[in-house]
Amino acid sequence: MYLIKNGTVHIGDGTVLECSDILIEGNKIIEIGVGIKREGAKVVDADNMHIFPGFIDPHSSIGALGMPTRYADNKEATSPITPELNIRYSIDPDEVNNQEFYKSGITSIGIAPDNSNIVGGQITVFKTAPMKMNKRIVKDKAALKCSVAKEVKEEYGGKKQLPMTRMGIFYLLEETLRKSKCNKQEKLNESDEIILSAFDTGKLPVFCAACTKGEITGLLHILEDKKVSLNIVDAFGFSDCIEEIKQASANIILGNINYMSQLAKHSMSLSKVNELIQNGNLIAFSNSNGGSSEGREVFIWNGIEIYRAGIEAEEVVKMMCINPAKMLGVDDRIGSIEVGKDADISIFTDHPVRSYAAKVVKSIVNGEVII
Structure with a gap:
């Protein structure tokens, strides 16, 4: 189980959520919100980062x-x-x-x-x-x-x-x-x-x-x-x-x-x-x-x-x-960060469309951390 904390979440459908969390269990996204807590979850700090669907x-x-x-x-x-x-x-x-x-x-x-x-x-x-x-x-x-x-x-x-x-x-x-x-x-x-x-x-x-x-x-x-x-x-x-x-x-x-x-x-x-x-x-x-x-x-x-x-x-x-x-x-x-969908998520240092300098610091596919 992974808990991504405090990132700028780009849902993938045009919606952007500031300073939000994503909870992943198995290969699925199970919760999206602010201030999520879950005992036993591995925390991924996404402060000042941009989170996108794969x-x-x-x-x-x-x-x-x-x-x-x-x-x-x-x-x-x-x-x-x-x-x-x-x-x-x-x-x-x-x-x-x-x-x-x-x-x-x-x-x-x-x-x-x-x-x-x-x-x-x-x-x-x-x-x-x-x-x-x-x-x-x-x-x-x-x-x-x-x-x-x-x-x-x-x-x-x-x-x-x-x-x-x-x-x-x-x-x-x-x-x-x-x-x-x-x-x-x-x-x-x-x-x-x-x-x-x-x-x-x-x-x-x-x-x-x-x-x-x-x-x-x-x-x-x-x-x-x-x-x-x-x-x-x-x-x-x-x-x-x-x-x-x-x-x-x-x-x-x-x-x-x-x-x-x-x-x-x-x-x-x-x-x-x-x-x-x-x-x-x-x-x-x-x-x-x-x-x-x-x-x-x-x-x-x-x-x-x-x-x-x-x-x-x-x-x-x-x-x-x-x-x-x-x-x-x-x-x-x-295609989007929504509850029930596959946990395919990329965390960037910046917005990759706005900045050539943006880099992937964390990649999660099917709920598994790849990098």
């Missing part, structure tokens, strides 16, 4: 890249349509361990197939601290990864195989959805069941990579009459089609905006994120770009970049905590 990177390839050999176990390049694949079976826990994500406050990641397939397979939400596998999986089959980005053309165009062009990508996507819908009246195979769960009933969230304005608007057009919980990944061209995104109520997971000057390359106006926030679209960000991922520091650097664009610090915190949890359908367990 951050969530909702879209990461780390854990399935096959480091250091680069076998790319997140890339099944035998067919552009592979919804039945489950990234869980490609996860290498040691690859995640070596990144020490928790040292930057990241305690969970959504491990995803890369951008090479139009329908690439299912995402697993995975905790970053080294512990037994069954303690680390927050949710298996949390979302369906798709892509209409250039990586699809790069993978299959070189093989002289459909799709070689963007029109080929959208044709195959539309045809896949049509065939699954036609098969609805018959006995469905696993592939059709997954497609219908994602694009017909909206039960399975869709994470679809689309970078440019053309890719984003094409995707929204294809899905305009579908019941789908859509999260657009990378989305560097979002500010050029803001009205279409607002109308579609699509969520955005910005890729690594610091990678190769993406802000300048796409003439991105980060301040327009505020328009989406006001409209009710969920915004998050990741350390990935083009289906591959950078190191742990990049995640917070992206948050700082968004803050510098004029977004309030606690809105950025929501993008790191509760928003990605909602996108992945795991907000019942992680």
Whole structure:
């Protein structure tokens, strides 16, 4: 049992509690308040510190890249349509361990197939601290990864195989959805069941990579009459089609905006994120770009970049905590500091969105002190 005392508690949903305590028993948060006392609890002094829920990177390839050999176990390049694949079976826990994500406050990641397939397979939400596998999986089959980005053309165009062009990508996507819908009246195979769960009933969230304005608007057009919980990944061209995104109520997971000057390359106006926030679209960000991922520091650097664009610090915190949890359908367990949720907590010396100098001094995952 741990009792964190006298810290500034950032709940993760925009709420901040000054000089507050958190009581942890087992792997759960059991009490939040002021002046909490519990005999036998190990006290963690958080005076003048900032306490956050564990951050969530909702879209990461780390854990399935096959480091250091680069076998790319997140890339099944035998067919552009592979919804039945489950990234869980490609996860290498040691690859995640070596990144020490928790040292930057990241305690969970959504491990995803890369951008090479139009329908690439299912995402697993995975905790970053080294512990037994069954303690680390927050949710298996949390979302369906798709892509209409250039990586699809790069993978299959070189093989002289459909799709070689963007029109080929959208044709195959539309045809896949049509065939699954036609098969609805018959006995469905696993592939059709997954497609219908994602694009017909909206039960399975869709994470679809689309970078440019053309890719984003094409995707929204294809899905305009579908019941789908859509999260657009990378989305560097979002500010050029803001009205279409607002109308579609699509969520955005910005890729690594610091990678190769993406802000300048796409003439991105980060301040327009505020328009989406006001409209009710969920915004998050990741350390990935083009289906591959950078190191742990990049995640917070992206948050700082968004803050510098004029977004309030606690809105950025929501993008790191509760928003990605909602996108992945795991907000019942992680994403905020609330009674009954997993005890995934990071204690910083300062506010990491406001200060580059902020450092993690204590990381707790599943109620276990990691550092």
